Amino acid sequence: MARVVDLWHKKDRSRSARYGEGKRWRAVWTEGDSEKVKHFDAKGSAEDHLTWVRHHQRSGTYIDAELGRVFVRDLMDDWVATLVHYKASTLDTVKSDVSATILPYWGGTVLADITKADVQRWVTGMDKAARTVETIHGRLLGFLEWCVGEGRLGKNPAKGVNLPEGKKRQHxxxxxxxxxxxxxxxxxxxxxxxxxxxxxxxxxxxxxxxxxxxxxxxxxxxxxxxxxxxxxxxxxxxxxxxxxxxxxxxxxxxxxxxxxxxxxxxxxxxxxxxxxxxxxxxxxxxxxxxxxxxxxxxxxxxxxxxxxxxxxxxxxxxxxxxxxxxxxxxxxxxxxxxxxxxxxxxxxxxxxxxxxxxxxxxxxxxxxxxxxxxxxxxxxxx
Missing domain, CATH: 1.10.443.10 (Intergrase catalytic core)
Structure with missing residues (x-):
């Protein structure tokens, strides 16, 4: 059952051994068969968090933050393995882009820490032709969308990123x-x-x-x-x-x-x-x-x-x-x-x-x- 615990006081309102140390309020809730906790300075913040958790658990949109605490490199092969609908030549190109461009930059990044601003900086600094940048960004976009579907991310941070405009070559x-x-x-x-x-x-x-x-x-x-x-x-x-x-x-x-x-x-x-x-x-x-x-x-x-x-x-x-x-x-x-x-x-x-x-x-x-x-x-x- 979800509850908020005061870590600075005992049930009889006397001070606990942790009084004045760290965050005072602990939000506790159940996820599957395990119990999750998160600490807050204010009681209201802890209660608001539990309300948010209950809402998303009921709607099926709840994301376990721990599932996102994984390096990108540890998930990339699992994503590539899902691309069974790609032609062999296309899949070969995807693997090349992943190993040559995506993993060297993102491989050691924790998935949950990636922000839209991070992706924008990566795209802006990519020294490649506009069409190539668009293609490689699409690979990362697809990977992160798969992570959303797997319940590791709440939203895709690669969406809405501004891509460079290249001059279209005339036939x-x-x-x-x-x-x-x-x-x-x-x-x-x-x-x-x-x-x-x-x-x-x-x-x-x-x-x-x-x-x-x-x-x-x-x-x-x-x-x-x-x-x-x-x-x-x-x-x-x-x-x-x-x-x-x-x-x-x-x-x-x-x-x-x-x-x-x-x-x-x-x-x-x-x-x-x-x-x-x-x-x-x-x-x-x-x-x-x-x-x-x-x-x-x-x-x-x-x-x-x-x-x-x-x-x-x-x-x-x-x-x-x-x-x-x-x-x-x-x-x-x-x-x-x-x-x-x-x-x-x-x-x-x-x-x-x-x-x-x-x-x-x-x-x-x-x-x-x-x-x-x-x-x-x-x-x-x-």
Missing amino acids: RFLTVAQVAAIADTIDSRYKGMVWVLATTGIRMGEACELRAGDLDERRRRITISRAVVKTVIGTPKNRKTRTVPVTPTAMAYLAVAAEGKGGDDLLFTTARGQQIRANNFKRRDFDGAVKKINDAAAARKAKDGLAGVMIPAGLWVHDLRHTAASWAVQAGASVKSVQRMLGHATAAMTLDVYAGLFDQDLDDVAVRMEAILNPPKLAVPD
């Missing part, structure tokens, strides 16, 4: 001449992959996992059912298998790549026949080809004033995916068709990413609507 859309320059300059073993990326819009990780059995040469289709992120092979980003149309030009390169291979053999590999690693490919081959093209263009311009084909600075391999989307829209593809080709979860997502590409559709709507409102008058023959 780069290449011309046919620019893609052709990259394909003709890069190592010949990757020429076909460049054209496949630029015309199908598949992700680099999906291209690295393309196998001979994924081709349907008769229907000019490829099946995308796997992707590799770093070294982890799993399902595509939205977990769904999709079939992507392939242009005759790209299919010709794929057919050559598939010659003499079994269904499980990779179509595109390194010079040693190993699976391509996206980061290595960009650094060693893609960036090198772009630099060679731009250096040659600069040399021509210095010699005769004609630069020729130039590639935008800071180009990503992923920009070939954006290029494929832009070419599909130019060819008259609908939002739904582009969504299916790219493997977006919804058409709304496609519009969010590529709204600007569909501006011409809006212009066409306005022209057709005007034709309805003011139809052209036919000349009456004499």
